[in-house]
Amino acid sequence: MTDDGPPLWTPLHGAEHRVALEVLIHGPLPRSELARRLDLSAPSLTRLTRPLLESGLLTSADPAQHGSNGRPTQPLDINLDLHRFVGVKLTGDVAYGVVTTIRSSVAESLERPLIDHRPDAVAELVAELIDQLADGRDPVTAVGVAVGGKVLADGSVASSAYLDWTDVPFQRLLEERTGRQVVVANDLVAWTEAEHWFGAGRDVDSFALLTIGTGIGYGLVVHDRIVSSEDSGVGLAGHFPLDALGPRCPDGHRGCATAMLTIGSICSSVGVPLGRTVGYDECLDLAAQGHPIAGRVVHDAAAALGVLVAAIANLTQVDKIILSGDGVRLAVVGAQAMDEAIRANRSTWASDVDVVVDPSGFIDWARGAAVMAIQRYVLGDG
Numbered sequence: 001m002t003d004d005g006p007p008l009w010t011p012l013h014g015a016e017h018r019v020a021l022e023v024l025i026h027g028p029l030p031r032s033e034l035a036r037r038l039d040l041s042a043p044s045l046t047r048l049t050r051p052l053l054e055s056g057l058l059t060s061a062d063p064a065q066h067g068s069n070g071r072p073t074q075p076l077d078i079n080l081d082l083h084r085f086v087g088v089k090l091t092g093d094v095a096y097g098v099v100t101t102i103r104s105s106v107a108e109s110l111e112r113p114l115i116d117h118r119p120d121a122v123a124e125l126v127a128e129l130i131d132q133l134a135d136g137r138d139p140v141t142a143v144g145v146a147v148g149g150k151v152l153a154d155g156s157v158a159s160s161a162y163l164d165w166t167d168v169p170f171q172r173l174l175e176e177r178t179g180r181q182v183v184v185a186n187d188l189v190a191w192t193e194a195e196h197w198f199g200a201g202r203d204v205d206s207f208a209l210l211t212i213g214t215g216i217g218y219g220l221v222v223h224d225r226i227v228s229s230e231d232s233g234v235g236l237a238g239h240f241p242l243d244a245l246g247p248r249c250p251d252g253h254r255g256c257a258t259a260m261l262t263i264g265s266i267c268s269s270v271g272v273p274l275g276r277t278v279g280y281d282e283c284l285d286l287a288a289q290g291h292p293i294a295g296r297v298v299h300d301a302a303a304a305l306g307v308l309v310a311a312i313a314n315l316t317q318v319d320k321i322i323l324s325g326d327g328v329r330l331a332v333v334g335a336q337a338m339d340e341a342i343r344a345n346r347s348t349w350a351s352d353v354d355v356v357v358d359p360s361g362f363i364d365w366a367r368g369a370a371v372m373a374i375q376r377y378v379l380g381d382g
């Protein structure tokens with residue numbers, strides 16, 4: 001610890017920064033493994049880690065607990081007690097907030113109903129939520145807020161259908177109200193970065209994240225870097241054509257991803273012929289029980305999901321495809337139809353697609369917002 005607060009990441013650079021980052025993302029790591037990952041000699045690693053251990057940024061686990069055959073492995077880890085981050089995810093009707101460690105483990109969570117969508121009212125409510133979450137024993141290092149929609153590099157929201165916003169300087173509004181540095185980002189970009197650094201994408205070089213729920217979300221990491229632009233929040237995968245015989249989406253496309261895979265579309269495809277309102281879980285339950293109408297709709301939706309998964313694998317050659325979002329149970333109930341469609345749309349010479357189902361909730365989306373703050377802090381603005 002220094003006199004004026006915890007040791008900071010900001011002055012770290014070069015190899016020292018790479019060591020700290022590797023331990024943050026992949027730790028705890030034995031020294032030998034860390035040296036191998038960074039292609040460093042043992043003496044170089046010792047020289048680089050000494051100031052990090054002395055400042056308290058890194059910790060060394062007790063070798064007595066980890067030794068094997070008398071040889072201590074001395075795994076290195078990040079000191080998780082030094083920093084806290086706040087993440088907030090906005091949907092159309094709720095603000096979900098979390099406090100996390102620097103490795104994005106959730107320590108606390110809160111949620112507040114979002115009734116008034118006027119930008120000032122939302123900023124006021126989110127600022128209150130941030131203050132409430134930050135009101136702990138230790139200071140908060142940085143704050144991230146995730147919004148569905150098109151978010152520009154300066155944290156302003158160019159458009160958000162969920163909030164009915166156009167050109168709202170949301171990051172500035174939050175910074176003015178909280179007196180803190182805040183990073184506002186698109187929610188899919190935030191969730192993709194959470195999977196990239198601390199989730200199912202942590203140990204692969206390239207992966208795609210596909211979320212199904214109210215809408216369709218898509219994120220891509222290639223060669224360990226997210227592929228993103230201001231258009232990431234436009235919903236580019238939402239109208240990808242999947243089934244020439246499927247229902248139409250509100251934009252008129254027949255069998256696009258929105259028409260085939262969203263919760264609302266599946267519920268209405270089952271509910272209309274039954275002449276009543278049917279919830280999403282009931283649709284899936286009925287299908288699992290062999291109900292003919294629900295069974296057909298869910299089969300077709302799961303097959304369409306398989307077509308989309310195969311298209312992503314074919315066009316991007318990623319190592320892994322993570323399925324998530326509040327509609328992801330489709331991939332479980334319809335696993336057989338999805339797998340058959342993936343196989344039918346892949347070359348027989350192609351590798352199997354590694355599909356991972358991640359049943360995360362909105363609290364985990366808020367975690368993604370915290371990850372944006374963590375990345376901004378440890379990587380700097382550049």
Ligand SMILES: [Zn+2]
Nearest residue numbers: 239249253256
């Ligand atoms: Zn469409």
